[in-house]
Amino acid sequence: MPDVYAPLRPHRDEFLTLRGLRHHLLRWGAPRPGQAPLVMVHGWMDVGASFQFVIDALREPREVIALDWRGFGLSDTSRADSYWFPDYLADLDALLDHLSPDAAVDLLGHSMGGNVAMSYAGVRPHRVRRLVNLEGFGLPDVSPAAAPERLARWLDELKDPPTLRPYAALADVAERLRRNNPRLPPDKAAWLAGHWARETTDGFVLNADPAHKLANPVLYRKAEVLACWQRIAAPTLWVEGSDDQLARFWGSRYPREDFEARLAQVPRLERSVLPDAGHMLHHDQPAALAARLELFLA
Template identity: 65%
Template sequence: MTAPTYFARRPHQSRFTLLRGLRHHVLQWGGNDELDANLPPLLMLHGWMDVGASFQFVVDALQEQGRRVIALDWRGFGLSAGSGSDAYWFPDYLGDLDALLDAVSPEAPVDLLGHSMGGNVVMSYAGVRPGRVRRLINLEGFGLPQTQAEQAPARLTKWLDDLKTPQELKSYPDLAAVAARLMKTNPRLSEAKAAWLAPHWSRELDGARHILADAAHKRANPMLYRKDEILATWARIEAPLLWVEGACTDLSKFWGSRYPRSDFESRLAVVPNVQREVLADAGHMLHHDQPEALAASIEAFLA
Protein backbone atom coordinates (compact mmCIF):
# COMPACT_ATOMS: atom_id res chain seq x y z
CA MET A 1 0.00 0.00 0.00
CA THR A 2 1.12 3.55 -0.74
CA ALA A 3 2.01 5.53 2.37
CA PRO A 4 -0.20 8.59 2.98
CA THR A 5 1.26 11.88 1.80
CA TYR A 6 1.27 15.27 3.45
CA PHE A 7 1.02 18.20 1.02
CA ALA A 8 2.22 21.53 2.34
CA ARG A 9 -0.45 24.17 1.78
CA ARG A 10 2.05 27.02 2.04
CA PRO A 11 5.45 25.81 0.83
CA HIS A 12 8.36 27.71 2.33
CA GLN A 13 11.16 29.50 0.52
CA SER A 14 14.65 28.50 1.60
CA ARG A 15 17.64 30.83 1.73
CA PHE A 16 20.94 31.24 3.52
CA THR A 17 22.30 34.22 5.39
CA LEU A 18 25.41 34.99 7.40
CA LEU A 19 24.74 35.60 11.08
CA ARG A 20 27.81 36.43 13.12
CA GLY A 21 29.98 34.98 10.35
CA LEU A 22 28.16 31.64 10.33
CA ARG A 23 26.02 30.41 7.41
CA HIS A 24 22.45 29.95 8.66
CA HIS A 25 19.46 28.42 6.91
CA VAL A 26 16.34 30.58 7.02
CA LEU A 27 12.86 29.50 5.89
CA GLN A 28 10.18 32.01 4.93
CA TRP A 29 6.49 31.60 4.25
CA GLY A 30 4.80 34.37 2.27
CA GLY A 31 6.16 36.16 -0.78
CA ASN A 32 6.64 39.93 -0.86
CA ASP A 33 3.69 40.37 -3.20
CA GLU A 34 1.24 38.94 -0.65
CA LEU A 35 2.52 40.46 2.58
CA ASP A 36 0.71 43.06 4.67
CA ALA A 37 3.28 45.70 5.63
CA ASN A 38 1.25 46.54 8.75
CA LEU A 39 1.73 43.05 10.22
CA PRO A 40 4.99 42.37 12.07
CA PRO A 41 6.89 39.24 11.06
CA LEU A 42 6.41 36.10 13.16
CA LEU A 43 9.69 34.33 13.90
CA MET A 44 9.59 30.66 14.91
CA LEU A 45 12.54 29.05 16.70
CA HIS A 46 12.77 25.26 17.01
CA GLY A 47 13.92 23.04 19.85
CA TRP A 48 16.92 20.80 20.44
CA MET A 49 17.49 18.19 17.73
CA ASP A 50 14.78 19.72 15.55
CA VAL A 51 14.71 21.94 12.45
CA GLY A 52 12.87 25.05 11.28
CA ALA A 53 10.78 23.03 8.80
CA SER A 54 9.17 21.42 11.84
CA PHE A 55 6.75 24.38 11.95
CA GLN A 56 5.31 23.65 8.48
CA PHE A 57 2.12 22.06 9.83
CA VAL A 58 1.33 25.06 12.04
CA VAL A 59 2.02 27.54 9.24
CA ASP A 60 -0.30 25.57 6.96
CA ALA A 61 -3.03 25.89 9.59
CA LEU A 62 -2.71 29.68 9.98
CA GLN A 63 -5.65 31.51 8.43
CA GLU A 64 -3.85 34.87 8.10
CA GLN A 65 -1.96 34.79 4.80
CA GLY A 66 -0.53 38.33 4.88
CA ARG A 67 1.99 37.84 7.66
CA ARG A 68 5.60 36.99 6.92
CA VAL A 69 6.57 33.88 8.89
CA ILE A 70 10.25 33.08 9.33
CA ALA A 71 11.94 30.04 10.86
CA LEU A 72 15.62 29.58 11.54
CA ASP A 73 17.74 26.45 11.73
CA TRP A 74 19.85 27.06 14.83
CA ARG A 75 23.60 26.76 14.39
CA GLY A 76 24.57 23.11 14.14
CA PHE A 77 21.03 22.00 13.26
CA GLY A 78 19.26 21.48 9.94
CA LEU A 79 21.07 23.13 7.05
CA SER A 80 22.81 25.77 9.18
CA ALA A 81 26.55 25.46 9.63
CA GLY A 82 28.01 24.04 12.79
CA SER A 83 29.91 26.32 15.14
CA GLY A 84 33.21 24.70 14.19
CA SER A 85 33.89 24.16 17.87
CA ASP A 86 33.62 21.06 20.03
CA ALA A 87 30.82 22.49 22.19
CA TYR A 88 27.78 24.77 21.99
CA TRP A 89 26.87 27.63 24.31
CA PHE A 90 23.42 29.04 25.12
CA PRO A 91 24.42 32.73 24.77
CA ASP A 92 25.37 32.06 21.14
CA TYR A 93 21.72 31.35 20.34
CA LEU A 94 20.82 34.78 21.75
CA GLY A 95 23.53 36.36 19.60
CA ASP A 96 22.32 34.56 16.48
CA LEU A 97 18.71 35.61 17.15
CA ASP A 98 19.77 39.22 17.68
CA ALA A 99 21.63 39.15 14.36
CA LEU A 100 18.62 37.61 12.61
CA LEU A 101 16.35 40.40 13.85
CA ASP A 102 18.88 42.96 12.63
CA ALA A 103 18.52 41.38 9.20
CA VAL A 104 14.76 40.90 8.96
CA SER A 105 13.31 43.69 11.13
CA PRO A 106 15.97 46.18 12.19
CA GLU A 107 13.56 48.96 13.12
CA ALA A 108 10.27 47.40 14.26
CA PRO A 109 9.51 44.83 16.99
CA VAL A 110 8.59 41.31 15.94
CA ASP A 111 6.35 38.52 17.19
CA LEU A 112 8.56 35.78 18.59
CA LEU A 113 7.73 32.09 19.09
CA GLY A 114 9.96 29.35 20.42
CA HIS A 115 9.52 25.65 21.15
CA SER A 116 11.36 23.80 23.94
CA MET A 117 15.00 24.96 23.73
CA GLY A 118 13.82 27.68 21.36
CA GLY A 119 11.22 28.69 23.96
CA ASN A 120 13.97 29.14 26.53
CA VAL A 121 15.96 31.25 24.07
CA VAL A 122 13.08 33.58 23.20
CA MET A 123 12.21 34.06 26.89
CA SER A 124 15.75 35.15 27.68
CA TYR A 125 15.91 37.31 24.58
CA ALA A 126 12.62 39.07 25.39
CA GLY A 127 14.00 39.92 28.83
CA VAL A 128 17.33 41.17 27.50
CA ARG A 129 15.91 43.04 24.47
CA PRO A 130 12.34 43.85 25.59
CA GLY A 131 11.88 46.61 23.03
CA ARG A 132 12.40 44.24 20.10
CA VAL A 133 9.52 41.89 20.91
CA ARG A 134 5.84 42.83 20.38
CA ARG A 135 4.27 39.47 21.32
CA LEU A 136 6.00 36.42 22.81
CA ILE A 137 4.92 32.77 22.52
CA ASN A 138 6.58 29.96 24.47
CA LEU A 139 5.75 26.36 23.53
CA GLU A 140 6.90 24.24 26.46
CA GLY A 141 10.20 26.03 27.05
CA PHE A 142 10.21 25.03 30.72
CA GLY A 143 13.84 25.76 31.43
CA LEU A 144 16.01 23.35 33.40
CA PRO A 145 16.29 22.15 36.99
CA GLN A 146 18.11 24.46 39.36
CA THR A 147 21.76 23.55 39.91
CA GLN A 148 23.96 24.06 42.96
CA ALA A 149 27.53 25.33 43.18
CA GLU A 150 28.78 22.01 44.52
CA GLN A 151 27.77 20.39 41.21
CA ALA A 152 30.32 22.44 39.26
CA PRO A 153 33.40 20.19 39.67
CA ALA A 154 31.58 17.08 38.47
CA ARG A 155 29.97 18.94 35.56
CA LEU A 156 33.33 20.29 34.42
CA THR A 157 34.94 16.88 34.78
CA LYS A 158 32.18 15.30 32.68
CA TRP A 159 32.62 17.99 30.02
CA LEU A 160 36.39 17.49 29.85
CA ASP A 161 35.89 13.76 29.49
CA ASP A 162 33.27 14.29 26.77
CA LEU A 163 35.67 16.50 24.82
CA LYS A 164 37.98 13.51 24.48
CA THR A 165 35.14 11.25 23.37
CA PRO A 166 33.98 11.26 19.71
CA GLN A 167 30.26 11.97 19.54
CA GLU A 168 28.03 10.23 17.01
CA LEU A 169 24.41 10.32 15.93
CA LYS A 170 22.70 7.17 14.72
CA SER A 171 22.26 6.84 10.95
CA TYR A 172 19.32 5.16 9.20
CA PRO A 173 19.12 3.05 6.04
CA ASP A 174 16.44 5.13 4.30
CA LEU A 175 13.76 7.80 4.71
CA ALA A 176 11.22 5.26 5.88
CA ALA A 177 13.49 4.38 8.81
CA VAL A 178 13.91 8.07 9.66
CA ALA A 179 10.14 8.52 9.61
CA ALA A 180 9.73 5.45 11.83
CA ARG A 181 12.23 6.94 14.29
CA LEU A 182 10.25 10.19 14.42
CA MET A 183 7.03 8.28 15.11
CA LYS A 184 8.73 6.23 17.81
CA THR A 185 9.83 9.42 19.56
CA ASN A 186 6.35 10.90 19.20
CA PRO A 187 3.62 8.26 18.83
CA ARG A 188 1.08 11.00 18.05
CA LEU A 189 2.92 11.95 14.86
CA SER A 190 1.03 10.70 11.83
CA GLU A 191 2.68 8.59 9.15
CA ALA A 192 2.09 11.29 6.55
CA LYS A 193 3.68 14.04 8.64
CA ALA A 194 6.61 11.83 9.59
CA ALA A 195 7.24 11.04 5.91
CA TRP A 196 7.17 14.77 5.12
CA LEU A 197 9.57 15.64 7.96
CA ALA A 198 12.07 12.85 7.28
CA PRO A 199 13.90 14.49 4.32
CA HIS A 200 14.01 17.83 6.18
CA TRP A 201 15.39 16.17 9.29
CA SER A 202 18.09 14.11 7.56
CA ARG A 203 20.34 13.95 4.51
CA GLU A 204 21.67 11.15 2.32
CA LEU A 205 25.37 10.39 2.56
CA ASP A 206 27.23 7.21 1.58
CA GLY A 207 24.01 5.29 1.08
CA ALA A 208 22.49 6.12 4.47
CA ARG A 209 20.39 8.87 6.02
CA HIS A 210 22.13 11.04 8.61
CA ILE A 211 20.39 13.36 11.06
CA LEU A 212 20.97 17.04 10.28
CA ALA A 213 22.60 17.92 13.58
CA ASP A 214 26.12 18.34 14.86
CA ALA A 215 26.87 15.44 17.20
CA ALA A 216 28.77 17.88 19.44
CA HIS A 217 25.36 18.94 20.80
CA LYS A 218 25.36 15.68 22.76
CA ARG A 219 28.29 16.72 24.96
CA ALA A 220 27.60 17.68 28.54
CA ASN A 221 27.12 21.39 29.22
CA PRO A 222 29.68 22.48 31.81
CA MET A 223 27.77 25.64 32.77
CA LEU A 224 25.43 25.52 35.73
CA TYR A 225 21.79 26.55 35.25
CA ARG A 226 21.23 29.42 37.65
CA LYS A 227 17.57 29.92 38.45
CA ASP A 228 18.09 33.37 39.99
CA GLU A 229 19.60 34.64 36.72
CA ILE A 230 16.67 33.26 34.75
CA LEU A 231 14.15 34.90 37.09
CA ALA A 232 15.94 38.24 36.80
CA THR A 233 15.72 37.99 33.01
CA TRP A 234 12.12 36.76 32.79
CA ALA A 235 10.98 39.56 35.12
CA ARG A 236 12.17 42.11 32.53
CA ILE A 237 9.88 40.77 29.78
CA GLU A 238 7.55 43.53 28.60
CA ALA A 239 5.73 41.76 25.77
CA PRO A 240 2.53 39.84 26.54
CA LEU A 241 3.40 36.15 26.77
CA LEU A 242 1.34 33.23 25.50
CA TRP A 243 2.40 30.05 27.32
CA VAL A 244 1.22 26.88 25.53
CA GLU A 245 1.67 23.29 26.66
CA GLY A 246 0.29 19.89 25.80
CA ALA A 247 -2.19 18.31 28.20
CA CYS A 248 -0.24 15.06 28.01
CA THR A 249 3.17 16.53 28.86
CA ASP A 250 4.61 15.20 32.12
CA LEU A 251 7.58 17.16 33.50
CA SER A 252 8.62 14.23 35.67
CA LYS A 253 9.42 12.18 32.55
CA PHE A 254 12.11 14.73 31.69
CA TRP A 255 13.68 15.40 35.09
CA GLY A 256 12.03 13.19 37.68
CA SER A 257 11.81 14.92 41.04
CA ARG A 258 14.64 17.37 40.26
CA TYR A 259 12.25 19.89 38.72
CA PRO A 260 8.79 19.82 40.29
CA ARG A 261 5.87 21.54 38.60
CA SER A 262 5.62 24.00 41.49
CA ASP A 263 9.13 25.25 40.72
CA PHE A 264 8.18 26.04 37.14
CA GLU A 265 4.97 27.78 38.22
CA SER A 266 6.93 30.04 40.55
CA ARG A 267 9.24 30.98 37.67
CA LEU A 268 6.43 31.79 35.27
CA ALA A 269 4.81 33.94 37.95
CA VAL A 270 7.54 36.59 37.60
CA VAL A 271 6.52 37.34 33.99
CA PRO A 272 4.22 40.37 34.17
CA ASN A 273 1.63 39.51 31.50
CA VAL A 274 0.89 35.83 30.83
CA GLN A 275 -1.93 34.11 28.94
CA ARG A 276 -2.04 30.32 29.16
CA GLU A 277 -3.32 27.61 26.82
CA VAL A 278 -3.38 23.84 27.26
CA LEU A 279 -3.90 21.76 24.11
CA ALA A 280 -5.83 18.52 24.50
CA ASP A 281 -4.32 15.28 23.15
CA ALA A 282 -0.90 16.88 22.72
CA GLY A 283 2.49 16.17 24.20
CA HIS A 284 5.80 18.01 24.03
CA MET A 285 5.74 18.18 20.20
CA LEU A 286 2.44 20.01 20.30
CA HIS A 287 3.13 21.79 16.99
CA HIS A 288 3.04 18.32 15.39
CA ASP A 289 0.26 16.87 17.51
CA GLN A 290 -2.33 19.68 17.27
CA PRO A 291 -1.18 22.21 14.63
CA GLU A 292 -4.72 23.47 13.93
CA ALA A 293 -5.52 24.14 17.59
CA LEU A 294 -2.11 25.72 18.11
CA ALA A 295 -2.50 27.94 15.04
CA ALA A 296 -5.88 29.14 16.29
CA SER A 297 -4.38 30.04 19.69
CA ILE A 298 -1.47 31.84 18.05
CA GLU A 299 -3.65 33.91 15.76
CA ALA A 300 -6.09 34.89 18.51
CA PHE A 301 -3.17 35.99 20.68
CA LEU A 302 -1.38 37.96 17.96
CA ALA A 303 -4.60 39.73 16.99
Protein backbone atom coordinates (compact mmCIF):
# COMPACT_ATOMS: atom_id res chain seq x y z
CA MET A 1 0.00 0.00 0.00
CA PRO A 2 1.47 3.40 -0.95
CA ASP A 3 1.61 6.39 1.34
CA VAL A 4 -1.86 7.58 2.23
CA TYR A 5 -2.91 11.16 1.56
CA ALA A 6 -3.08 13.32 4.72
CA PRO A 7 -5.95 15.85 4.54
CA LEU A 8 -5.01 19.44 5.32
CA ARG A 9 -8.51 20.16 6.65
CA PRO A 10 -9.91 16.95 8.12
CA HIS A 11 -13.68 16.62 8.12
CA ARG A 12 -16.00 16.03 11.08
CA ASP A 13 -18.55 13.21 10.87
CA GLU A 14 -22.19 13.77 11.69
CA PHE A 15 -25.25 11.55 11.31
CA LEU A 16 -28.70 12.97 10.67
CA THR A 17 -32.04 11.25 10.08
CA LEU A 18 -33.68 12.53 6.91
CA ARG A 19 -37.05 11.10 5.89
CA GLY A 20 -36.59 8.07 8.11
CA LEU A 21 -33.08 7.17 6.88
CA ARG A 22 -29.83 7.83 8.74
CA HIS A 23 -27.59 9.98 6.54
CA HIS A 24 -23.88 10.63 6.90
CA LEU A 25 -22.66 14.23 6.68
CA LEU A 26 -19.07 15.46 6.45
CA ARG A 27 -18.40 18.95 7.78
CA TRP A 28 -15.51 21.34 7.32
CA GLY A 29 -15.05 24.80 8.81
CA ALA A 30 -17.61 26.81 10.75
CA PRO A 31 -20.35 29.32 9.94
CA ARG A 32 -19.07 32.79 9.05
CA PRO A 33 -21.23 35.93 9.29
CA GLY A 34 -22.64 36.92 5.93
CA GLN A 35 -21.41 33.76 4.16
CA ALA A 36 -23.75 31.05 2.90
CA PRO A 37 -22.79 27.46 3.70
CA LEU A 38 -21.53 25.45 0.75
CA VAL A 39 -23.39 22.15 0.38
CA MET A 40 -21.78 19.50 -1.84
CA VAL A 41 -23.49 16.41 -3.25
CA HIS A 42 -21.59 13.61 -4.96
CA GLY A 43 -22.22 11.48 -8.03
CA TRP A 44 -23.28 7.89 -8.67
CA MET A 45 -21.09 5.25 -7.01
CA ASP A 46 -19.17 7.92 -5.10
CA VAL A 47 -19.15 9.35 -1.57
CA GLY A 48 -19.08 12.76 0.11
CA ALA A 49 -15.42 12.30 1.07
CA SER A 50 -14.64 12.60 -2.64
CA PHE A 51 -14.59 16.40 -2.24
CA GLN A 52 -11.77 16.39 0.34
CA PHE A 53 -9.05 17.39 -2.14
CA VAL A 54 -11.00 20.48 -3.27
CA ILE A 55 -11.65 21.51 0.33
CA ASP A 56 -7.92 21.27 1.03
CA ALA A 57 -7.19 23.48 -1.99
CA LEU A 58 -9.48 26.36 -0.92
CA ARG A 59 -7.46 29.43 0.02
CA GLU A 60 -9.96 30.68 2.60
CA PRO A 61 -11.61 28.36 5.14
CA ARG A 62 -15.38 28.28 4.88
CA GLU A 63 -18.26 26.16 6.11
CA VAL A 64 -18.75 23.16 3.82
CA ILE A 65 -21.12 20.23 4.24
CA ALA A 66 -21.02 17.12 2.05
CA LEU A 67 -23.74 14.47 2.08
CA ASP A 68 -23.54 10.75 1.43
CA TRP A 69 -26.68 10.11 -0.64
CA ARG A 70 -28.98 7.33 0.53
CA GLY A 71 -27.48 3.99 -0.43
CA PHE A 72 -23.92 5.36 -0.62
CA GLY A 73 -21.07 5.83 1.84
CA LEU A 74 -22.17 5.55 5.46
CA SER A 75 -25.79 6.54 4.83
CA ASP A 76 -28.64 4.04 5.12
CA THR A 77 -29.88 2.19 2.07
CA SER A 78 -33.32 2.78 0.63
CA ARG A 79 -36.23 0.61 1.70
CA ALA A 80 -37.33 0.30 -1.93
CA ASP A 81 -35.94 -1.60 -4.90
CA SER A 82 -34.87 1.44 -6.90
CA TYR A 83 -33.29 4.87 -6.51
CA TRP A 84 -34.42 7.87 -8.48
CA PHE A 85 -34.28 11.65 -8.51
CA PRO A 86 -37.47 12.48 -6.55
CA ASP A 87 -36.09 10.76 -3.45
CA TYR A 88 -32.75 12.55 -3.79
CA LEU A 89 -34.59 15.87 -4.16
CA ALA A 90 -36.64 15.21 -1.05
CA ASP A 91 -33.55 14.18 0.93
CA LEU A 92 -31.78 17.36 -0.14
CA ASP A 93 -34.82 19.46 0.78
CA ALA A 94 -34.90 17.89 4.25
CA LEU A 95 -31.15 18.43 4.64
CA LEU A 96 -31.42 22.14 3.83
CA ASP A 97 -34.38 22.48 6.20
CA HIS A 98 -31.99 21.28 8.90
CA LEU A 99 -28.84 23.14 7.84
CA SER A 100 -30.21 26.50 6.74
CA PRO A 101 -33.98 26.82 7.13
CA ASP A 102 -34.07 30.59 6.83
CA ALA A 103 -31.33 31.42 4.31
CA ALA A 104 -30.23 30.26 0.86
CA VAL A 105 -27.15 28.07 0.48
CA ASP A 106 -24.46 27.67 -2.14
CA LEU A 107 -25.11 24.28 -3.75
CA LEU A 108 -22.60 22.18 -5.70
CA GLY A 109 -23.16 18.80 -7.29
CA HIS A 110 -20.96 16.44 -9.27
CA SER A 111 -22.31 14.16 -12.02
CA MET A 112 -25.56 12.64 -10.72
CA GLY A 113 -25.39 15.12 -7.84
CA GLY A 114 -25.11 17.95 -10.36
CA ASN A 115 -28.35 16.86 -11.97
CA VAL A 116 -30.12 16.64 -8.62
CA ALA A 117 -28.80 20.08 -7.66
CA MET A 118 -29.98 21.61 -10.96
CA SER A 119 -33.48 20.21 -10.62
CA TYR A 120 -33.66 21.27 -6.98
CA ALA A 121 -32.58 24.82 -7.81
CA GLY A 122 -35.48 25.02 -10.27
CA VAL A 123 -38.03 23.52 -7.89
CA ARG A 124 -36.88 25.60 -4.88
CA PRO A 125 -35.21 28.65 -6.49
CA HIS A 126 -35.31 30.68 -3.28
CA ARG A 127 -33.22 28.07 -1.43
CA VAL A 128 -30.10 28.41 -3.62
CA ARG A 129 -27.85 31.50 -3.69
CA ARG A 130 -25.19 30.14 -6.10
CA LEU A 131 -25.34 26.88 -8.05
CA VAL A 132 -22.40 24.82 -9.36
CA ASN A 133 -22.76 21.80 -11.65
CA LEU A 134 -19.63 19.68 -12.16
CA GLU A 135 -20.09 17.43 -15.20
CA GLY A 136 -23.78 16.74 -14.46
CA PHE A 137 -24.75 16.07 -18.07
CA GLY A 138 -27.92 14.16 -17.31
CA LEU A 139 -29.12 11.20 -19.36
CA PRO A 140 -30.49 10.64 -22.86
CA ASP A 141 -34.20 11.25 -23.22
CA VAL A 142 -36.22 8.03 -23.07
CA SER A 143 -39.32 7.51 -25.17
CA PRO A 144 -42.52 6.36 -23.42
CA ALA A 145 -42.49 3.41 -25.83
CA ALA A 146 -39.50 2.05 -23.89
CA ALA A 147 -41.53 1.66 -20.69
CA PRO A 148 -42.76 -1.94 -21.13
CA GLU A 149 -39.28 -3.28 -21.93
CA ARG A 150 -37.68 -1.30 -19.09
CA LEU A 151 -40.26 -2.47 -16.55
CA ALA A 152 -39.92 -6.07 -17.68
CA ARG A 153 -36.13 -5.86 -17.34
CA TRP A 154 -36.48 -4.42 -13.84
CA LEU A 155 -38.88 -7.18 -12.78
CA ASP A 156 -36.52 -9.82 -14.13
CA GLU A 157 -33.51 -8.33 -12.34
CA LEU A 158 -35.42 -8.24 -9.03
CA LYS A 159 -35.53 -12.05 -9.17
CA ASP A 160 -31.73 -12.22 -9.47
CA PRO A 161 -30.53 -9.04 -7.72
CA PRO A 162 -27.05 -7.68 -8.42
CA THR A 163 -24.20 -7.94 -5.95
CA LEU A 164 -20.93 -6.09 -5.40
CA ARG A 165 -17.84 -8.26 -5.53
CA PRO A 166 -15.49 -8.09 -2.53
CA TYR A 167 -11.84 -7.03 -2.72
CA ALA A 168 -9.10 -8.82 -0.84
CA ALA A 169 -7.51 -5.61 0.47
CA LEU A 170 -7.94 -1.84 0.44
CA ALA A 171 -4.99 -1.70 -1.94
CA ASP A 172 -7.16 -3.51 -4.49
CA VAL A 173 -9.91 -0.91 -4.05
CA ALA A 174 -7.34 1.85 -4.58
CA GLU A 175 -6.11 0.07 -7.71
CA ARG A 176 -9.66 -0.01 -9.08
CA LEU A 177 -10.02 3.71 -8.42
CA ARG A 178 -6.84 4.35 -10.40
CA ARG A 179 -7.99 2.10 -13.24
CA ASN A 180 -11.17 4.17 -13.43
CA ASN A 181 -9.14 7.39 -13.35
CA PRO A 182 -5.39 7.13 -14.10
CA ARG A 183 -4.94 10.81 -13.15
CA LEU A 184 -5.71 10.00 -9.50
CA PRO A 185 -2.40 9.94 -7.56
CA PRO A 186 -1.66 6.74 -5.59
CA ASP A 187 -1.75 8.45 -2.18
CA LYS A 188 -5.17 9.97 -2.87
CA ALA A 189 -6.48 6.68 -4.21
CA ALA A 190 -5.29 4.97 -1.02
CA TRP A 191 -7.09 7.58 1.10
CA LEU A 192 -10.31 7.39 -0.92
CA ALA A 193 -10.32 3.59 -0.75
CA GLY A 194 -10.90 3.77 2.99
CA HIS A 195 -14.05 5.81 2.38
CA TRP A 196 -15.23 3.92 -0.67
CA ALA A 197 -15.14 0.51 0.98
CA ARG A 198 -15.61 -1.23 4.33
CA GLU A 199 -14.21 -4.48 5.66
CA THR A 200 -16.53 -7.48 5.96
CA THR A 201 -15.99 -11.18 6.65
CA ASP A 202 -15.73 -11.69 2.88
CA GLY A 203 -13.23 -8.89 2.28
CA PHE A 204 -13.59 -5.21 1.45
CA VAL A 205 -16.94 -4.26 -0.11
CA LEU A 206 -17.88 -0.93 -1.67
CA ASN A 207 -20.03 1.36 0.47
CA ALA A 208 -22.93 1.25 -1.98
CA ASP A 209 -26.26 -0.55 -2.20
CA PRO A 210 -26.11 -3.13 -5.03
CA ALA A 211 -29.66 -2.05 -5.95
CA HIS A 212 -28.10 0.98 -7.65
CA LYS A 213 -27.12 -1.43 -10.45
CA LEU A 214 -30.71 -2.46 -11.18
CA ALA A 215 -32.40 -1.20 -14.33
CA ASN A 216 -34.47 1.76 -13.17
CA PRO A 217 -38.22 1.40 -13.68
CA VAL A 218 -38.66 5.20 -13.99
CA LEU A 219 -37.85 6.67 -17.39
CA TYR A 220 -35.68 9.79 -17.71
CA ARG A 221 -37.81 12.51 -19.33
CA LYS A 222 -35.86 15.44 -20.72
CA ALA A 223 -38.89 17.72 -20.95
CA GLU A 224 -39.54 17.38 -17.23
CA VAL A 225 -35.90 18.11 -16.38
CA LEU A 226 -35.80 21.19 -18.61
CA ALA A 227 -39.00 22.54 -17.04
CA CYS A 228 -37.02 22.64 -13.78
CA TRP A 229 -33.82 24.05 -15.31
CA GLN A 230 -35.73 26.95 -16.86
CA ARG A 231 -36.84 28.08 -13.38
CA ILE A 232 -33.35 28.29 -11.87
CA ALA A 233 -32.90 31.78 -10.43
CA ALA A 234 -29.40 31.45 -8.98
CA PRO A 235 -26.27 32.34 -10.95
CA THR A 236 -25.07 28.96 -12.22
CA LEU A 237 -21.55 27.76 -12.95
CA TRP A 238 -21.10 24.78 -15.30
CA VAL A 239 -17.65 23.17 -15.04
CA GLU A 240 -16.36 20.27 -17.12
CA GLY A 241 -13.02 18.61 -17.81
CA SER A 242 -11.22 19.07 -21.10
CA ASP A 243 -11.66 15.35 -21.89
CA ASP A 244 -15.09 14.96 -23.47
CA GLN A 245 -16.58 12.28 -21.26
CA LEU A 246 -20.07 12.73 -22.71
CA ALA A 247 -19.02 11.44 -26.12
CA ARG A 248 -16.81 8.77 -24.60
CA PHE A 249 -19.56 7.27 -22.49
CA TRP A 250 -22.75 7.81 -24.51
CA GLY A 251 -21.54 8.18 -28.09
CA SER A 252 -24.39 8.81 -30.52
CA ARG A 253 -27.02 7.91 -27.92
CA TYR A 254 -26.61 11.36 -26.35
CA PRO A 255 -24.99 13.80 -28.80
CA ARG A 256 -23.21 16.88 -27.54
CA GLU A 257 -25.60 19.19 -29.38
CA ASP A 258 -28.49 17.75 -27.36
CA PHE A 259 -26.75 18.65 -24.10
CA GLU A 260 -25.77 22.12 -25.37
CA ALA A 261 -29.41 22.80 -26.19
CA ARG A 262 -30.36 21.77 -22.66
CA LEU A 263 -27.70 23.94 -21.04
CA ALA A 264 -28.92 26.92 -23.06
CA GLN A 265 -32.16 26.75 -21.04
CA VAL A 266 -30.38 27.79 -17.83
CA PRO A 267 -31.06 31.53 -17.34
CA ARG A 268 -27.87 32.86 -15.66
CA LEU A 269 -25.05 30.62 -16.78
CA GLU A 270 -21.26 30.80 -16.64
CA ARG A 271 -19.07 28.09 -18.13
CA SER A 272 -15.58 26.83 -17.37
CA VAL A 273 -13.39 24.05 -18.78
CA LEU A 274 -10.54 22.66 -16.68
CA PRO A 275 -7.50 21.55 -18.72
CA ASP A 276 -6.07 18.07 -18.22
CA ALA A 277 -9.19 16.83 -16.43
CA GLY A 278 -11.84 14.21 -17.04
CA HIS A 279 -15.14 13.40 -15.40
CA MET A 280 -13.59 13.26 -11.92
CA LEU A 281 -12.29 16.80 -12.29
CA HIS A 282 -12.43 17.40 -8.51
CA HIS A 283 -9.76 14.67 -8.23
CA ASP A 284 -7.81 15.62 -11.38
CA GLN A 285 -7.47 19.37 -10.81
CA PRO A 286 -8.58 20.22 -7.25
CA ALA A 287 -6.53 23.43 -7.03
CA ALA A 288 -7.81 24.81 -10.34
CA LEU A 289 -11.37 23.90 -9.41
CA ALA A 290 -11.05 25.46 -5.95
CA ALA A 291 -9.79 28.70 -7.46
CA ARG A 292 -12.70 28.80 -9.92
CA LEU A 293 -15.20 28.10 -7.14
CA GLU A 294 -13.85 30.83 -4.89
CA LEU A 295 -14.08 33.35 -7.71
CA PHE A 296 -17.67 32.36 -8.49
CA LEU A 297 -18.89 32.09 -4.90
CA ALA A 298 -17.26 35.30 -3.66
